[in-house]
Amino acid sequence: MPLTDAPRIMTARLGDPDSYTIERYLETGGYQALRKALTMTPAEVAAEVDAASLLGRGGAGFPAGRKWSMLKKDPVTSLVVNGDESEPATFKDHLLIERIPHQILEGVIISAYALQVTRAFVYVRGEFALGLERMEQALNDAYHHGAVGADIFSSGFSLDIVVHPGAGAYICGDETALLESLEGKRGFPRIKPPYYPAVIGLYHQPTVVNNVETMANIPWIVANGGAAFAALGAGRSCGTRMFALSGHVNRPGPYEVEMVKVSFRDLIYAEELGGGIRADRELKAFIPGGASSPWFGPEHLDLPLGQDEVGQAGSMLGSGSVVVMDSSTCPVRAAWRITKFFFRESCGQCTPCREGSGWLERILYRIENGGGREQDLDLLLDICDNISPGVHWPPEQTTICPLGPSIPPSIASSLLRFRDDYLVHIKDGGCPHG
Amino acid sequence: MSYFNATMTGRARQLVSLYPEPRSALVPLCHLAQEQDGWLTPEAMEEIAELVGVTPAEVRGTATFYDMLHTEPVGRYVVAVCTNIACLLDGAIELLAHAQERLGVPVGATTPDGLFTLEEAECLADCDHPPCVQVNHRFVRTTTAAAFDRLVEELSAGGHAEDIPAHGTLVRVRRSGGLRVDAGQIARERAAQEGSG
Amino acid sequence: MADPEPSIEPETDAVTFTLDGRQVSARKGELVISAAERAGVYIPRFCYHPRMEPVGMCRMCLVEVAGPRGASLQPACIITVDDGAEVSTTSPKVRKAQDGILEFLLINHPLDCPVCDKGGECPLQDQTLAYGPGESRFVEEKRHFAKPIAISDLVLLDRERCIQCARCTRFAEEIAGEAQIDFSGRGERVEVATFPARPFTSYFSGNTVQICPVGALTATPYRFTARPWDLDQVESTCTTCAFGCRVAVQSSANRLTRLLGLDAEPVNQGWLCDKGRFSFEAVNGDEVAAGPSDDTEAVTLGTHRPGEFAGEVAETASRVGRVTEPMLLDGERHVRVGWSEALAEAARRLEAIRIAHGPGAIAFIGGGRLTNEGAYAWTKLAKAVIGTDSVDAQPGDGLPADLVLSLPRATIAETCSAPVVLLFAGDVREELPVLFLRLRRAALDHKIRIVEVSPRATAMSEYAAVSLRVRPGDAPSVARALVGEPSSSPSHPAGPAFAPEQLERARTLLAAAAADGPPGTGVVVAFSRASLAEDPSVAATAVSTLALAWPGARFLPLLRRGNVQGALDMGMAPGVLPGRTSLDTGRDWFTDHWGSVPETRGRDATAALRSATESGPGAVRALVLLGCDPLEDFPDSDLAARALADAELVVAVAGHPGPALDHADVVLPVAVVHERPGTTTNIEGRVTRLGQKLAPPGLAWPDWTIASALSDELGYDLAIGSVGEIGEEIERVAPAYRGFAPGFLDQVSGHDGLVVPLGAADVPVVVPIDPIATPGVESVERQGAPPRVGLTEPLSRELLAALHPDERAEHAPPPLRRPAPASVTVPSPDHYSLRLVSTRRLYDHGAAMTGSPSLDRLVPAAEAVANPSELARLGVERGDRVRVSSPRGEVVLEARPDDGVPKGVLVVEFNLSEPTGGRKNAAASLIDATAVVNDVRLETL
């Protein structure tokens, strides 16, 4: 039960174990929004999405309507849906892909109609084997239902969708790396400029890339009107949003809540949400928006779950993953593991990211395992500085993609908050948490 | 001499036909080859190169970028234990250590009987069931050492055949519906591009 | 259709920006890194290479750019110059970033500079000294890889040294079009890799070694042979083929150690092929290193070739890699003699034959390996002193000189930007490799469209808009069809070689090339003698047909041999005189300058060799071989062998041993490329300087000196005392070279040469050298040679005008007139034979390859290549041995199906041996050079 009486746009269907089948989807009003959209002009559909003020749910939070309006409609365009979800502790798209693939597809078809593109690709993370099966099945069923393919519902609009499997590389979540990957190449993010796939994207043609959750919102927006969506939440953060809550809480899981109207404290402590910290321990820190966001402490608990609100407080909502660390947590170990993630997942193009991530990981590992030296703390920060000059928030990006500058925040913020923990490691020659 | 068997050849052709540019089928074809043999043999990579119009070096170069694509043989079951942040907070490192002990191989290695390959995974997006374990990319939600041991025993005894298909089998559902909306479309796009180029 | 955008003038194209506080102008859309470089500010970089697409990977080139949201660091190799931008390359933030990148690059880089080939010329080393931090803060373990692994026979890869700049992989994919190497892995484990058991066999692999900014890629021929600071360098031109790549030639202790490509905008743009790059080994030869040997000992010159008998080489201590001393044939053996004795003997016997049988009894064959000056001196000796016109620089493998010299010439730059290039040729990658790179890029960048007409599918076919197959003898009718003349389409029992739609598409493209102008405008015809098993008159007729129908077209002859264009320009062909003049029209002018010229037109190489096998009045009795071995160069080895055996006198001017030397009564050792100064002229007519890097080995003399001394011996003074003097004489008497003062080439803007006749479309462009585009060149230049960085002024109009002494023009003979198309009669094919095609291969048994140990092993065996259906008919599979027989001889080869070969045709590539090692030039033992086409039988064994 959400804390507000906002509609459950993402989660309404999840109670049913067969929510992924076309039968259940049709029974619960599936593809009605598409039928409605097809009675409107593409521009009218796009206008509803613009009015909804839907921020992209992939992490960067770019308004979907604005992105769509930037699409150059010439010569041939594609819509690409990002279901690569690999950001640590983010597990909402996984759920949506496995459980409501039709809702995603319906959003894709409507969006394609609004954008007047005739081909779309749904890029699904390779490790989601079940999700891929369900998505492929849903696509087959949608074709047979007449919702995809030639002359959709006799409207004259035609669309082909391809479900494309990833193969295990976090970087392919970055939209330009994803396009490279979709072209059958290594997932090397593309150099900028050009800045937007909407100008040069898939096959060097204009392309819109949107997140799976972003797409899954579209049917509701068309059915209920953009204004209804915009009425939810506050400020720039409209609608409801999926938050993936994990770590030391009693009830980890994905939760849909109305944006801004709910705070981190609600998310972590409310009975119907996180249910509080396990064994009633103290909150040590929490990561508000994925591995690349600076950590927050107890003083940030009352911040509302809003994009700008969190941004102004010095971190980000990112991909909507909140990781709770209680008083037993070793911050060095946590920072090391996050750094190790970036080290393993750096694509290897840019010198600072490729070399710097490994260097940082080795130093942190050394500190955690008793080989730390006092000068290591300054060294860590200086290496961070050489990856993202200034080590401030939001980070300065001098690499090709944002992965590089994603490395420093966990190190810098944990050092800022828990310098003493680091020093104890160095002095005692190991981790006090065992 | 073709690498893919008869059924797979048909699938391979269909995969290539789904995309405006053949190279886009490279990764899906690698998955297909792994479905046939469990890993990417040199012959597989050479045939994929031919199918999508690149060199074998490019197929190998691309495939080695991706963790799921193996250019060396792997065990029948690839066991992946996530140790990323959410799982780390819930005993993942300990479970991984246990797994190494139980299987008797370090991370990255395959048991001598060829049954298990152990991998340390990055976040698998199932963080509300930590520590997260996948076998052949199926979530098994085996979060304790005891449960892990039970699973290994069952797998060794040939269990779970239904829910955990052979390694490399990524999807068991094939695209059936909807051929390309308009087969002539690609040709026209190409011509238009050439004309403007 | 009206173009809404007015065409942009260079002036409106300029933008101004602030660079380190200074106002600098740049071209709109130019990259900051190159705009800064032209303004004299060098921004450090590793991955950026001016001839490849930027990838922005190394992040070394970060500069600070002021923007609406404050200054930020941006990669100068990616961002373009905006009008009014403010760029700092030296701010504290930039410095910090550069230090940081260098530190990152070094943490995993081995500290093995003292044993690294790149040590001393390594941008990483240099920049570390210039920008890097002092002492290492990296205490962790470095990344380890197995030390150097061979990725081909020529290239080694040390992955620990690699800095992941992607220059080599980009080169392979983007420039060479052969992605045999690619990155593999991800993140810190990204490494350059080949596919297992598929080495990096590209003809262009050496370029990756040259552009590798560290010592990760090294070349086996150079490895550990020298340290950069010991190297001495001259600029020169590669004459391995006739394309004329500019090179830096480096040596140490009178041995060549390395060739590096120079970035000559009009020609090679920095690249070289591996044959050109590594065949310097043949210049060194083993004799040079071995020192002088016993004087009295008889030596075998012809039959023992380096590496020929794998087992014996080690024992044969005096393996002969070069001809270094004059020799006379004494019975069966060659005996070393002094120059005066050798010259006197040659003169005495030549004079005797001339007196007894007339000057026409003496024929000169070869000349493509000479300098322009040498070619001129030998022509003057032959045509003015001896009085024979039987001089032919092309040993039966070229096209008629009067045709080649009379066609309106296209430059390489024009060819690479022509609306349509009609490639009436063989495989350009095999014949003129770097031209292939240029054309391939031009086609991919949509600068040109290619219509290919070739006897078999080539490396270029996939880049061609249309590619037509032509069977032996059919070229003239295809040419007529292309220009829209009625032509009986070539008929063949196996059916047409191409579909009518392809011909239609080719004609449409050709017709669309020019909206206005005379027919053929906008078309460049690049043509060659694609098959050596077909009489040159066939290709010549086709080309003349095109020329006649298309007065607006321009032509680029794809001659293959080193300086063959220069030799033809110097008159080394029957019926022509220096400066693209004919014997008839130039008679008076040259009689004034030379005293006399031959009475009648002489014989070409084929006719001369055939005549040498005949007796009777007027037959050829003496053959003078000028750096040419008919037994491997001439398409018909049976005829060549008989001619050499029957000739009364064979004089060989030779730098390298070859089988023909067995027949040479007099052997005169000649200095080869890199051993003598001079000039050379490439296929577009570009004259460039050849640098001398080594002293000639032993007693070898420069080519022109031998001609001059022999002339003295014959009692005539050629009146040439130096290369410079010959250059001046050429400028004075050779019409096409009018105004071409040799001194011009010494000016900076003349380094990359100038196209003759002057004033052709050519305006020289000197591009600044990016020191890390050509690492070795830069560091050597720092040792002394003048740097070319920053010198970008083109040759001034005034200078060009001054070079044109037009008053002499009136008296000079007019240029050659184009011969009218002949008609050739081709016998019709029968059902039992296949028509033989013999195309060229870059790696063959020529002296450049066999004399270079590193390259010699790469020469493949000859194969019998045919359409799969032809082989299927015989039940032959790939790799099966088959017998190929012609009236001339038979060879046993392995069969290879290739659906790029039309039915009814068999391809045996030229100058490759039987797989058993038997016949060295399998194709030449099948070919009858006096037949229009050659038919062969294919049988199973």
Ligand SMILES: Cc1cc2nc3c(=O)[nH]c(=O)nc-3n(C[C@H](O)[C@H](O)[C@H](O)COP(=O)(O)O)c2cc1C
């Ligand atoms: C390193 C990196 C990883 C990313 N991973 C994902 C991802 O897994 N899923 C996703 O939707 N967006 C991801 N993004 C963001 C995408 O680049 C892109 O902004 C997003 O897909 C756009 O969709 P949206 O506008 O609907 O949010 C990632 C970005 C970066 C830099």
Ligand code: SF4
């Ligand atoms: S920042 Fe890292 S992940 Fe991003 S492109 Fe550069 S190396 Fe690759």
Ligand code: FES
């Ligand atoms: S990033 Fe600009 S030179 Fe490498």
